[in-house]
Amino acid sequence: MNTKILAGLLLATASGLFAGNAKLAHELESIDPNGSVDVIVQLKHPVNDGLLSSVVRGGELKKKLNAANGGLYRLPANMLKSLASDPEVVYISPDRPLKGLLEYAEPTINANIALQNGWSGTGVTVAIIDSGITVSGDLQELLLNRISYSKSFVPGSNSTQDAYGHGTHVAGIVGGNGSNSSGLLYTHSFVGIAPNVKLVNLRVLDQNGQGTDSQVIAAIDEAIALKVDIINLSLGRPVFESYTVDPLCQAVEQAWKAGIVVVVAAGNDGRVNTAGTHGYATITAPGNDPYVITVGAMKDQATLTRSDDTIASYSSKGPTILDHIVKPDVVAPGNNINSMLAGTNATLYQTSTTLLEKSYYMSLPELSLSPGPYSNNYFKLSGTSMAAPMVSGIAALLLQKDPTLTPDTIKARIMKTATKTFPASSTVTDSTGTYIDYYDIFTVGAGYVDAWAALNCTDRATLPALSPTAVQTAPGVVKISNTSIGGTAAVWGSAAVWGSAAVWGSTVTDESTAAVWGSAAVWGSAAVWGSNAPAGTAAVWGSAAVWGSTAVWGSSTADTDASNVLYNLTE
Structure with a gap:
């Protein structure tokens, strides 16, 4: 893979998406203030009916959403910015289709x-x-x-x-x-x-x-x-x-x-x-x-x-x-x-x-x-x-x-x-x-x-099995991050629970002889892609914005039309 493609996506994504109010999803920044909108409001403290009602005054609580620690509201769009300023509010996003x-x-x-x-x-x-x-x-x-x-x-x-x-x-x-x-x-x-x-x-x-x-x-x-x-x-x-x-x-x-x-x-x-x-x-x-x-x-x-x-x-x-x-x-x-x-x-x-x-x-x-x-x-x-x-x-x-x-x-x-x-x-x-x-x-x-192999495995995870993060450490060099996400220690940490057996072998990491998971370190320092990596990954870490007319989710995205999502995929 051409490392310039993958060496593309890291630097960009945060700048374009998090400009503006950090508590408002970017789609809500430009919404018509004269209309109404369905939004999911996530709150800082454990959700209860009194909190849900007191935080969003003037909006209709349509549904309590415990798993998101918040609720679905119908409210005037002109309330969004003032609502986002409430210290109790963590994040506001539209009720998106899927x-x-x-x-x-x-x-x-x-x-x-x-x-x-x-x-x-x-x-x-x-x-x-x-x-x-x-x-x-x-x-x-x-x-x-x-x-x-x-x-x-x-x-x-x-x-x-x-x-x-x-x-x-x-x-x-x-x-x-x-x-x-x-x-x-x-x-x-x-x-x-x-x-x-x-x-x-x-x-x-x-x-x-x-x-x-x-x-x-x-x-x-x-x-x-x-x-x-x-x-x-x-x-x-x-x-x-x-x-x-x-x-x-x-x-x-x-x-x-x-x-x-x-x-x-x-x-x-x-x-x-x-x-x-x-x-x-x-x-x-x-x-x-x-x-x-x-x-x-x-x-x-x-x-x-x-x-x-x-x-x-x-x-x-x-x-x-x-x-x-x-x-x-x-x-x-x-x-x-x-x-x-x-x-x-x-x-x-x-x-x-x-x-x-x-x-x-x-x-x-x-x-x-x-x-x-x-x-x-x-x-x-x-x-x-x-x-x-x-x-x-x-x-x-x-x-x-x-x-x-x-x-x-x-x-x-x-x-x-x-x-x-x-x-x-x-x-x-x-x-x-x-x-x-x-x-x-x-x-x-x-x-x-x-x-059958999974049924015969006897290893136990003593820490969270969070999927790791990929990090660009130098131009064209992408590695797996060390031991944690957001400060949480992961099962693939510095103390290997699996011994020398690999979770990721060299065939799915890079072209070098060193595996990402090695006997010396759970997450090794071998680059995911080396200098001879195959072509295929540009703007993942690049400076080009991922949103806009050529966005990842642009008009040619295969999943745009639900009628295409399944049966037109067959190879």
């Missing part, structure tokens, strides 16, 4: 071996915060529904059914048991990673796959109150400010600190080059938060082995914009994934015939192996939205084996045991162009997840 971002995938990550050895997620509860879940035979056990709780956070709708078709597909990847594709009538069975988990259905996306920050934060509040074990967030939006003040990031941190494993899709902008980054620095929120497990997408190539697998070119790459957190944490299969269909009326099914997957029925008279008509039970989707639930499923297997594991230990085990052998690069060409990917730490993270 959207949703197995027969080969399961054995590719060795989940089939885990299932054969009795690990199926029994006793573990996973919250699917998405577009809802439509009940299917694949989510039942002896006719009992494995969806233990459902609630809608979509304004004006109490239905928790999946009108979009995204959440059901995600739920099937985590916990579908393949009952609608099992038996002599089928040639393939579509079984999820943890086919006996309990699911909590928290609907935040509407029939078009659209939602807002406040809806997701309210659902996270609910998941914390329910004491679920895992939250899966196969959704996201652009990064607008540091994770330290972003209300969506603060909410996922609260869930993590409450003992919940949070797994998030990395985003689908790996092909975006509107800011000259060649897809780098495109991780979406809340996947930019250092606590959560952020997942990129691999292509399993419809084979049972991982030796021919390659990164999906649309998979978003790190480091994160503004904070330069090393993301994604790991990668998992996400391309052309077969999973549960919410129904033929679901928006995703209706809007493109490319989503339809041939049924695996065999005709009884002929016992033919040829595919039958289109299936009413399964279909294919692609994206990091499909990769994230693979990791949520692995987390469920780990918790079934040992319910005492902390989110930090689960994250560290999944990262440590991930496969670190990759090609130097891969290329894909389609009607939109040719895309070259390099297998560095910002593309594949700690590696390609391996469920």
